[in-house]
Amino acid sequence: KSLGNFYTVRDLVAEGFDPIAIRYVLISAHYRAPLNFTKEGLKAAWESVVRIRNFVRRMEEASAAEGASDYDPVKAVVEEFSKKFEEAVDDDLNMSRALAAVFDFMREANKLEPKGEAAGEAARAMRKADEILGILVPESSAEDDAEIEALVREREEARRARDFAKADRIRDELASRGIVVEDTKEGPRWYRK
Secondary structure (H helix, E strand, O other): OOOOOOOOHHHHHHOOOOHHHHHHHHHHOOOOOOOOOOHHHHHHHHHHHHHHHHHHHHHHHHHHOOOOOOHHHHHHHHHHHHHHHHHHHHOOOOHHHHHHHHHHHHHHHHHHOOOHHHHHHHHHHHHHHHHHHOOOOOOOOHHHHHHHHHHHHHHHHHHHOOOHHHHHHHHHHHHHOOEEEEEEOOEEEEEEO
């Protein structure tokens, strides 16, 4: 500790690092191997967590979208991912290989641009893997989503009425709940951090 190479989780969280990023760093190395723990590694871990969360969010949105994509290629990619992920975990908890399977899966699924049931299958596969990883935001209840939707609509109405103080207050309230609002040309979109 006197060398300055000792961190507590509490210290890292106080410095602004998300506990999930800390978890990601810790699970990304094999439990019997030394871990080179750096703050740069924490930042990179957070970027990986965000990529995974954004992928699942996009797949869940696409599963509700109109139209459908060819299910068979997506099903094959999902099955391959599930097999590789399970094999990696069964191989003495080889989480670095399991995480590599996650990113390979996301890359392949993104190429296929699934919609409808195919996208839903991709999202479910990631949520299943997350039962081990523990880095995704839990699926929310319909009541939570309805309340957030109402706040987002209220914020948009305040913006249209040029009541920016009210819009900012609502945005801050949503941010305190871990909700990010993006203003797009199609209207506001929100997601959980």
